Amino acid sequence: MIEILREYLATTAFYNISAGNLIMIVIGMIFIGLAIRKDYEPLLLLPIGFGAIVGNIPAISGMTIGVYDDGSVLSYIYYGVKEGIFPPLIFLGIGAMTDFSSLLSNPKLVLLGAAAQMGIFLTLVGALALGFTPAQAGAIGIIGGADGPTAIFLSAKLAPELLGAIAIAAYSYMALVPVIQPPIMKLLTSRDERLIRMKPPRQVSQREKIIFPIVAFLICAFIAPGAVTLIGMLFFGNLLKESCVTERLAETARHSLIDIVTILLGFSVGASTQAQTFLRPESLLIFGLGAASFAIATASGLLFAKFMNLFLKDKINPLLGAAGVSAVPDSARVVQMVGHQEDPQNYLLMHAMAPNVAGVIGSAVAAGVLWSVLV
Amino acid sequence: MDHLTLDFQKVAEHHGIQLSLTGMAIVFTALATVCIFIALLPRFLVIANKILPEVQHAHSAPKAKRPAAPSSDADEVAAAIAMVMHSRSKGQ
Numbered sequence: 001m002i003e004i005l006r007e008y009l010a011t012t013a014f015y016n017i018s019a020g021n022l023i024m025i026v027i028g029m030i031f032i033g034l035a036i037r038k039d040y041e042p043l044l045l046l047p048i049g050f051g052a053i054v055g056n057i058p059a060i061s062g063m064t065i066g067v068y069d070d071g072s073v074l075s076y077i078y079y080g081v082k083e084g085i086f087p088p089l090i091f092l093g094i095g096a097m098t099d100f101s102s103l104l105s106n107p108k109l110v111l112l113g114a115a116a117q118m119g120i121f122l123t124l125v126g127a128l129a130l131g132f133t134p135a136q137a138g139a140i141g142i143i144g145g146a147d148g149p150t151a152i153f154l155s156a157k158l159a160p161e162l163l164g165a166i167a168i169a170a171y172s173y174m175a176l177v178p179v180i181q182p183p184i185m186k187l188l189t190s191r192d193e194r195l196i197r198m199k200p201p202r203q204v205s206q207r208e209k210i211i212f213p214i215v216a217f218l219i220c221a222f223i224a225p226g227a228v229t230l231i232g233m234l235f236f237g238n239l240l241k242e243s244c245v246t247e248r249l250a251e252t253a254r255h256s257l258i259d260i261v262t263i264l265l266g267f268s269v270g271a272s273t274q275a276q277t278f279l280r281p282e283s284l285l286i287f288g289l290g291a292a293s294f295a296i297a298t299a300s301g302l303l304f305a306k307f308m309n310l311f312l313k314d315k316i317n318p319l320l321g322a323a324g325v326s327a328v329p330d331s332a333r334v335v336q337m338v339g340h341q342e343d344p345q346n347y348l349l350m351h352a353m354a355p356n357v358a359g360v361i362g363s364a365v366a367a368g369v370l371w372s373v374l375v
Numbered sequence: 376m377d378h379l380t381l382d383f384q385k386v387a388e389h390h391g392i393q394l395s396l397t398g399m400a401i402v403f404t405a406l407a408t409v410c411i412f413i414a415l416l417p418r419f420l421v422i423a424n425k426i427l428p429e430v431q432h433a434h435s436a437p438k439a440k441r442p443a444a445p446s447s448d449a450d451e452v453a454a455a456i457a458m459v460m461h462s463r464s465k466g467q
Contacts, residue, residue: 121395
């Protein structure tokens, strides 16, 4: 009986846990705390945090329990992440809840979304300089797209060994957008520029809203076929919404489906952050590069808006450039907040949604390009 | 693998600058094309709407207006008081 008890004790987490596992469990608790107390991206940080706790309970040798053990329940859930199934489904839900009217009423703001993707490519250069392989550098660079599903999708394809660190860096910095962006916005714009008021947007017809997702998908897919999955699901979801004949499908996509996938994705990404794969010097570098990518993306959008103003009669408020960072709708809200501080009567939120959603398209196109070139 | 030093030789080795510039150019081209399409769309629709007018679909029919709620006694009293006060102020 003593022998049986001894054998059993050797399988418990008390016997097998490492310092790294304990650190990751604490990190998981911190994520849960940030989600609940500070309301930092709770829909993602809470599942990720709890998943990190679950994933760092040491697995019993010979039993398929962990996320990396073939045939375990966690591995089946993680399959949706590993094979890039969950991110397109999330994009379906995002498309079904996105209103592209602000984009359609002022198309030049699309270019601000494009400019902000500079963060992706400059971070890629930085990652290469730090010794990461091209595939890893591409996966790290996509953090600058500020798009969680896109970051997970591309890391699963290019650098699955870095997926945990990249996902957590991406979602952490998305939650910190209200902290990261304002100083950069104030540094790169003058008070007069921040006071610029935008012309009220024009009314957009239903027909425009129906034609847009179909043609925009064709344009992006023809130019960057690697983006077909993400862009296709985004615009498919949008068409479900705007067609007005599939409201129950759109309703499912933007509520039940996206919630189910978010739960499974967040939890399994968290569970994949086992100490052996996550607690490495590369993870710290990824976090550093992630912060740089957000800063560069914000600065690129702002500076491009100022550049556009050299040629425009109706000036753009350059703060809108910061909304090209596709953390929807947080970066648009930050633009509204910073603009509001200068002029309480200046309502920029609606205008900021245009580069915000354009940034989602831009980051998906960038991911498609990187995937097709670096795979 | 030593990740703590910046080595731009590795960037050149993997054509990092060319990759970044090409990637940015492709993203810009895609979004600029979308921008041009959006700008031209209203003009195209002016012609398209003449050939194929927009149809109010049953799914998107406007919701029937609710009948106005009957005013409560309090509203009637307030209206009466306002009328009296207005009459008095005119009389003064």
